[in-house]
Amino acid sequence: MNSKTTLIFDVYGEYGHFRKFNTTTSPLTYSIPTPSAVFGLLGAVLGIEREDSQNKIREKKEHLREVFSNKNAFLAIRPLSEIKKVNIGFNLLNTKSDNAYFNIENKKNEHGRTQIEYEILKDPKFRVYLSWEHPLKNELIERLKNKNFHFNPYLGISQMTANIEFVAEKELIEISKTGYTDFNTAINLSEVQSEKAPIDIDFIKERTFQVETFPLDMQIDRTIKRYGEVLVEMNGDCVRALPNNKSFSIEDEGNIQFI
Amino acid sequence: MEEIKNRSEILFLFEIENANPNGDPLNENRPRFDNEENKVLVSDVRLKRTIRDYWFEYKGYNGSNNKDIFVRETKYSDGNEEYIASGSRRAELFKESSDKVLETCIDVRVFGGVLPIKKDTFTFTGPVQFQMGKSLHQTEIITEQGTGAFASGDKKKQTTFRTEYKVPYALIGFNGIINEKVATYTKMTNNDRELLLEGIWNGTKNLISRSKFGQNPLFLFTVNYNEPYYIGGLRQRLKIESDKSDLQIRNTDDYKIDLTGLLKEIKAQKDKIESIEVKVDSRLEFLNEGKKYNLENKTYQVDEF
Numbered sequence: 146m147n148s149k150t151t152l153i154f155d156v157y158g159e160y161g162h163f164r165k166f167n168t169t170t171s172p173l174t175y176s177i178p179t180p181s182a183v184f185g186l187l188g189a190v191l192g193i194e195r196e197d198s199q200n201k202i203r204e205k206k207e208h209l210r211e212v213f214s215n216k217n218a219f220l221a222i223r224p225l226s227e228i229k230k231v232n233i234g235f236n237l238l239n240t241k242s243d244n245a246y247f248n249i250e251n252k253k254n255e256h257g258r259t260q261i262e263y264e265i266l267k268d269p270k271f272r273v274y275l276s277w278e279h280p281l282k283n284e285l286i287e288r289l290k291n292k293n294f295h296f297n298p299y300l301g302i303s304q305m306t307a308n309i310e311f312v313a314e315k316e317l318i319e320i321s322k323t324g325y326t327d328f329n330t331a332i333n334l335s336e337v338q339s340e341k342a343p344i345d346i347d348f349i350k351e352r353t354f355q356v357e358t359f360p361l362d363m364q365i366d367r368t369i370k371r372y373g374e375v376l377v378e379m380n381g382d383c384v385r386a387l388p389n390n391k392s393f394s395i396e397d398e399g400n401i402q403f404i
Numbered sequence: 405m406e407e408i409k410n411r412s413e414i415l416f417l418f419e420i421e422n423a424n425p426n427g428d429p430l431n432e433n434r435p436r437f438d439n440e441e442n443k444v445l446v447s448d449v450r451l452k453r454t455i456r457d458y459w460f461e462y463k464g465y466n467g468s469n470n471k472d473i474f475v476r477e478t479k480y481s482d483g484n485e486e487y488i489a490s491g492s493r494r495a496e497l498f499k500e501s502s503d504k505v506l507e508t509c510i511d512v513r514v515f516g517g518v519l520p521i522k523k524d525t526f527t528f529t530g531p532v533q534f535q536m537g538k539s540l541h542q543t544e545i546i547t548e549q550g551t552g553a554f555a556s557g558d559k560k561k562q563t564t565f566r567t568e569y570k571v572p573y574a575l576i577g578f579n580g581i582i583n584e585k586v587a588t589y590t591k592m593t594n595n596d597r598e599l600l601l602e603g604i605w606n607g608t609k610n611l612i613s614r615s616k617f618g619q620n621p622l623f624l625f626t627v628n629y630n631e632p633y634y635i636g637g638l639r640q641r642l643k644i645e646s647d648k649s650d651l652q653i654r655n656t657d658d659y660k661i662d663l664t665g666l667l668k669e670i671k672a673q674k675d676k677i678e679s680i681e682v683k684v685d686s687r688l689e690f691l692n693e694g695k696k697y698n699l700e701n702k703t704y705q706v707d708e709f
Contacts, residue, residue, distance in 0.1 A: 160536060192585065197527050202588055229440070234430030236449070238475070260429040267440070293632050296529075297583050303516075303529050304448040304536065306581060308636045 146219060146317075146403075148278045151395065153312040154289055155225065156186065157270035161300030161307075162263060166360060173264045174230065174301070176355050176377050177222045177331055180404070181363040182301060183273055184213035190288050190309070191281060192295030196367075208365055212279060215362040215371065219391065219403040221274040221330040224381045228355075229267040237261055269300060274330070274401050276317065286314065317393040325385045326400055331377040332386045333361075333404040344376065345385035353379040361404060375404055405593035407584075408531070410628050410678065412597070414580035415638040415666075416451075417540075417623040418608050419656065424570050424615045425537075426450040434569040435545055438538065442650075444545075444574045446537035451578055455600065456511050458607030463599060465510050474509035474517055502526040506591050513592040514600055531586040532600060537578040540642060541659070542650035543571050568615075573654045575622070577639035585632065601626060605683060622656070624683040625666075633676045641665035645691055656687040663692050667709050674706040 156178070163175040163182050178186070188209040194201060196209060237259050277285075288294065289311035298307045320326060325345040334356065337343035344354075355377050362371035378384050383399070391403040426446040427433035436445035459465040460473045505512055505519060505526075516530030552564040582597065601624065608621040625638070643662040646653055653659055670677065681703045690697040 158535075159538075195527070195529070198589065231438070231440070233436070233445075233447075234428050235447070236429050262430050267438075291633065292636075294634075295585050295632065297533055297581055297586070299533070304533055306533055306535055306579070306636070 146276060146391070147217065148219075148276045148317075150314050150316055151221075151274045151276045151393075151401075152282075152286065152289075152314050153272065153274055153395075153398065155270065155272050155310045155312060156183075156298075156300070156307055157225075157268075157310075158300045158305055158307045159268060160305045161266040161269040161302075162305060163266075163301045165357070171262060174266055175357055175359070176228045176230075176266070176379065177224060177271060177375075178300070179359055180213075180218075180220045180361055183220055183222070183275075184209060184218065186298045186300075186307065186309075187213065187275075187285060189296040189298045190294045191285060210363060210365045212281060213277070217278050219276040221401040221403045222377075223272040223274070223330040223401065224377060224379075225270040225272050226268065226381050228269070228377070228379045228381070230264050231267045232262045233265050234260055234262045265305075266300070272312070274395070274398075274403070276403065286311070315395050315398065317395065320388045320392050320394050320400060322388060324387075326388050326392070327383040327385050328392070328402050329383050329399045330401045331375050331404060332384055332402045333359075333373040333375050333391075335373040336389050336391065336404075337387055338389070339387050341387060343387055352382055352384070354384070355379055359404065373404060405591075405595060408582065408587045408592055408594055408597055409584055410630065411584050411632055411634055412582040412629065413627045413634045413636075413638060414534075414578070414582070414601075414604070415623070415625040415627075415642075416578040416580065416604055416621070417575060417639075417661075418619055418621045419573065419575050420571065420616075420620075421573050421618040421655070422570055423618040424568070425574065425576060425619070427569075427615070432567075432569070435571050437545060442542040442544070443539045444543050444571050444576065445539075446576055446578070448534035448536060448578075451534055451537065451604070452511075452515050454607040454611060455603035458603040458610060459510055459599060461610070462606070463603075470508050471510070472508045474505065474512045474519075510596055510599065513587075513590045514596050516586075516590060528590050529586060531583045531590060531592045532580060533583075534578050534580040537576050538639070539571075539574040539576050540639070540661075541575060541644050541646075541653055543574045543653075544651055545569050546572060575644070575653070575659070577642065579637060579639050581634055601681070601683075620685065621683075622685045622688050623661075624681075626681040627670070628678045628680065629676050630678040631676050633673070635669050635673060638666060641669060656685075656689075660689045660691050663690050663697060664694075667692055670706065670709055677706045680704045680706065680709075 163178050164172045193209045299305050300307045334343050356374050359373050359375040360369040361373045394400050424435050426436050428436045438445055456473050465471045465473050514532050516528040518527050548568050550566050552566045556564040605621045605624055608619050611619050644659045645662050646659040648658050682699050684699050
């Protein structure tokens, strides 16, 4: 952690879809956006080009994964509302070969359309804490404050456009407590080193937890260097867990943990 | 052709009466429906199809004169040389380069696209994005049984039955956005923008298939910004005022549209707004802060609200 402060902003929309890497033909969604999805969203705000069209117009030359890397960017994500998932069927086109494209209905029915049900987040709303050290930081703050987004930010799929509200930049205060502490954000179970259970089990009666395997550190070639078991409370309530060295307290925000 | 320079935001309302605005292929073609809010949904792809079909049928984007629609069906059929020839010519055309596709196909310039050409694969996010459309009030799905005109197979003496699903009435709203920065990648022009707005309105009117007849465009509100900014969520700022319960709404006489939330935000952001283009059906009635409000078919300056 090389920044002592964190940017706080809210991301929300009507629908969102952050596809799990292990679901291809029946896409399921993560309950909260993955770090790579949040970085992509901020890249859109800053005008960093898509990975597959990098340097096409050459407005920004740096690669998204370098601007936000495991070394300089840390994220904590807090659900601000109940996490609701609905299924919506989509009609997809086969785009594997150019032949398929022009013959959507051919005689042998080799190609054509597939109906696939997507699991989609409904009315997602998250508060994102970003601790980040980079020359573009002030530009990002200005853009978020003025809603001056270069490309349209979206929640996983381009038609699910996102709204972003900047909240504040606040100081990170270290947590001195070592016992179970209430956290407002999702927590990374893989980063807890203790003999004790990482979360207070007594709490479970009133809470609904979901644990998902998250890709946490994506490289330029899209390989993942670090995974983590991320636990999130599905009603937007807090989680009582053990603090680690990425846990901090923020004034008026409560405790957070960078994943 | 000049590429677009300004960001715009689109709010589009249309009505549908006794028809199915967008069937769900995985749910027996029932209208897409949000069971939590009891509102009917229309996918963004449905609206884009409407616009593409309009360009194809009425604007000459049918494969001639270097004007084409990229995502459209070209069917194979036996013994019809013309059809096969046109299919292969189309394929040949697009095998050349992505620049050629962008030059020819208006829908790639406007909505983006993915094409696996061997030498020159591209993925374009479109400058124009629509969110899922949603009704502004609660509605319901009605099931209708009828008899078909055909038998289900040979040697049958009776015709089959058919089942269809409809909504009795719905006022549906779409949010859209045109991003000028993305347009530099796909080279969307001002002319494309005009055709887009025309396609939204006239395309919806021209959907005269059995399941879509009864759709009418009612309101098209296009906010043109003078800086890279947009308000976001215009539809969510509208409210419906009605003496009837939501499920009893059957036509434009049954409700008024409350613009208070929308106009308040427009006024608050007026420094960033260049102009607002309004297209409106004369049957619609509006309210602002509890009073009747009139909107005309014209381009407004922001001070006029």
